Amino acid sequence: MSSNKRISSSEFAWFAGVGIVLALAAYKWDGSKSLDADFLALLPQTQHAPLVTAAANRLASATQDRMVWLLGSESAPIAAEHATHLSQMLRDSGLFGPIHGEVATAAVSPYAKLFPYRFQLVRSDTLNALQTAPQSIIDSALANALGPFAVYQTQQLASDPLGLFPHYLAGLAPQGIDLFDGRTPMIHHGGFHYALLVTTAANGAFDLNRAEELLALMGRVRSWAAAQGVVLLATGIPLFAASNAERAQFELSTVGSGSMLGVILLFVITFRSLRPFLLATVAISTGLLVAVTVSIWLFERVHLLTFVFGATLIGVSDDYALHYLCDAFRGPNWSARDATRRVLPGLALGLMTTLAAYASLGIAPFPALRQISVFCGAGLLGAWLTVLLLLPSHTVALRSTPTLMRAGLWYTRRFPIVTDRWVFFGAAMACSSLAALFYWAEPSDDVRLLQSKTPQLTQESAEIASLISTQRDSQYLIVEGDGVESTLAAENALRTVLDRLVQERKLHAYSAISSAYPSRDEQAEHYRLLKTKLYDTGLIRTFFDTLHTRQNVSAEHLAEFDKANDRVVSLDDWLGLVGEPWSQLWLGCTDGRCASLVTLNGYSNLDSNDIAVLSTLRGVTVVDRVGEISAMMAKYRVIAGQLLAGAYIFAALMLCLRYGVRRGIRVLVVPIGAALITVATLVASGFALNLFTVCALLLVVGMAFDDAIFFALHGRTSGPTALAVLLSATTTLISFGLLSLSSTPVLRDFGITLALGVASAYLLAPIAAAVSSNEASHDPASTA
């Protein structure tokens, strides 16, 4: 019975603590602003020069809130017409800012201001022709003038008779995209015509609060497109974030309510009373509250994945309450004071091993792992403290022998008695098999493990990338130099290598400022080339004469050409006029050092030789975040593996010192055996080992030690221990089993590994009980 009606000092401490935590949580919680759903937020920060960081930010901010929409039809006019309607639907939703096609913005007005520099801004193929066959330029201009409806050529005879300016402009527009009806950007592929729309978020940043709205809009747009018989493709980080948020919410409630249901069911069957269940619920809720509070205080934003994983706390943190409550089955003589004395050593050891296991998740600099580590650690501590502070005054002795206790005892009693020699042998065998498995199994260190699987979105995104050649790889190049001119010169040197790679069909395409903007020297050189090859040689004269151009018109042109002699358009002016996407490629200058960005399409086709050639070029840095992160995952997978080995060695030493070698190895064989069964099952069913499965194994060690320690301390015939271990294993198994259904590979791998580990740990745990356990049964004193 609870000792009296007055609040004990430990209860008071608990209430005060919960009050403080609640206040802290209320102070810090800031709705969805405290949440992250973006896959990128899960990736580790890699140490980089400020320039690389600036480049990464530039690229990220260019894509963060952008969505690309394609409407495909076999008829270009139909695609264009539907694009107009789609753009109206998108505008009406209020979710987006200005909606435009990428080319539409680039193809109109600002270019008029570049017209005065038409003799300086010359496209590269024109330059080649000037040097090798200037006559061909005259010939094609004549062809255009004599072609059907030669409007431009004849209208611009005085200012741009050769049509070089529109040719230069055509080179600025993204390749493969053209304007239909002069206004709808369109891509043509395999008999299909895709109208292109680009949207940005309404207030400059996508608001996770509006994820549902965005998904509802997507639903409407998709069914509209289906009804109209047009193909709709959409991609963009907001879309992925929204769908991740939706799935995370769904998974959170699945894991959470599933675990809770399991806990309720088991408690009702076992205790046949509301009180234990309420007490356990208080412990679990306190744990969750502490977990959330500590997380939002420690991290600026908590990722939704953390919460999904955190929902497993329900199944894990009820263990402490269970061990305490099950102890109450010892009968009428049960007292809270004895119970605490009896259960505390096991609870303390259990908490320490589990906390150590969760803490070890934080070694790898992956935000996801660190958040999970902190969330679960804090949650367990909160639940544990609640059990110790609150439960003693509210727990009452229980008389019955629940069915599940009989079931638990049935299993532990039937468990074969294994002699020390076999335990040693088994431990040695398990250790070496485990090491062998780790050595031989093919690991996988793929960043995509962190990415939620949304097959339709992923596939659409890939389709769009293949349709739009300006889609960028996540790998890119940074070019540096002392000043604008030397940066452009370094880019030119780089471009000769890139052009070769494009020619060898390794690289699909690349974007570099220097391919469209000539440096000051080059501008002068372009003018000089035009002058010496076309004007001084009299070729332009023959052009005018062939067309019978009026004397005053050709004279006007020659005067215009002379007047343009020393015009120079500065990089800043040029960038201001052409705007995006070109302006995104210039990182600017600080203290005389300038830098630009070269984006690539097709990096994955390059071999290590090509990459080595690129990175040895002067001023060029290859930035490969995907590669870096994969390398980091591999590195920390090995470190986590070593940590796992270290954990075993440390635990072995501690256990042998505390309980002697014989009993120590008995306890140790449980986590080692559980790890072996888990890894063997994973490898046999085709799962590759990765950083996250190895981290999950660390947790398996912690949880298996828990089970083993309770058997070691209380023997295998102790009813309350058998019951508590069975119940805690079951609830934990439910939680992780549900987690293994997650659509995010990392959570799924965690769930599967832990479910396997917890199940095998339970099955092996009775080994930990001392062989002479008969004498230990029902004799709590012997465990002290």
Place this chain on the structure above:
Amino acid sequence: MTRWVLAVLVASCTALASADSDDLLRRTGNLLDKHAITTGQFIQTATVAALNAPLISGGVFYFDRDQGVSWHVDRPISARFIFRPTATDTRVASAPTMPMAWIGQMLNAVLAGDFTQLIRQFSIDGSVSTEHWALSLTPKSAAFGRAIAKIEIEGAAAVSRIKVFEANGDDVSIAFSVIEYPDSLPADVEREFEQAH
């Protein structure tokens, strides 16, 4: 009340007008022969203020409903152009790409005898008799209107003339003759279409 009546009147007039232009195009289409392949000769005369004399060029064209138009200028110089039926830019076989989408669309639409595609960009007016038809196209958008004032197209069983009046007063006229409907294209023209893909 008056305003309301006016609104109804205007609305019905617009409906009538569009029904008219639809009818016009349908009847024009009925007059035209429809074949998979059409070939013929052309003479283009450009009257340009900047030039002392009209600029005259001539040659042959090949039209394939699926593949588009291959335009061979033979005199005064030789040049070749390809205009795909639905592509929005021109692929010019021997000259740099020029952003002249409407030219390709116009040629394809006119040679296919399918003027419905043009309604999007032009207001269409004209007359159809039992054998002969004439259409007058005015650009709908202001931007387009700054370059092109009006386009006149006329013909009978086949198109016989297209005349483009530019906004600056210049004009370009194309006269078609020797229209034939062969079963297949010459091999070199087939190759041109293939290469333009």
